[in-house]
Amino acid sequence: KQWYQRRVRAPVEIMVSLLRSSNDKAEYTSALFQATRGIFGASLKLAVFYGSYVWMTHALFGLEIVFVPALLAAVFSLVPVVGVYWSSVPGFLVLWLVDGRVLRACGFMALQILPTYVIDMAVYSEIEGGWHPYITGLAVAGGMYYFGLEGAIIGPLVICILKFTINLYDVLFNSMGNETQEPEPEDAVSE
Helix, strand or coil, X not given: CHHHHHHHXXXXXXXXXHCCCHHHHHHHHHHHHHHHHHHHHHHXXXXXXXXXXXXXXXXXXXXXCCHHHXXXXXXXHHXXXXXXXXXXXXXXXXXXXXXXXXXXXXHHHHHHHHHHHHHHHHHHCCCCCCCCHHHHHHHHHHHHHHHHHHHHHHHHHHHHHHHHHHHHHHHXXXXXXXXXXXXXXXXXXXX
């Protein structure tokens, strides 16, 4: 246990030693928190929502295949290369072709497509800095391509580091700009 604590503590101590003052530490921590909370929070919210929503709608329409579409919906929300509603196509086909209920199948598919226009934009608008959802999706896909299954976590971590660097840049240059600004002289009153 001590080996693990030393290994984790070393990078943290290096980062803390690079900080200039205690005021900056709070700003750096805030920048790091905003970067990770925004990207991972939005991804987690969407995965939980779509997994639960697809499970609920499949159960509501009496479909027997529930778990696999719900799992696919959660994965498709993390990797937004394919729309989440594609996980419900088998359910649509069962309702239409097997049960012969065309209107019910169309209603089912409409309920699957509707949240992609409402929920996605609401959740992604919470990310400060305006990150597009495809950046996260590309991070997951690129991470999985390069690192394998672990890349699903490593890819977004790399994006978090990039976002943290941008937030840190903003914090540093805003604090430097505030220190060097001189009060502006008042404008002369014209005749």
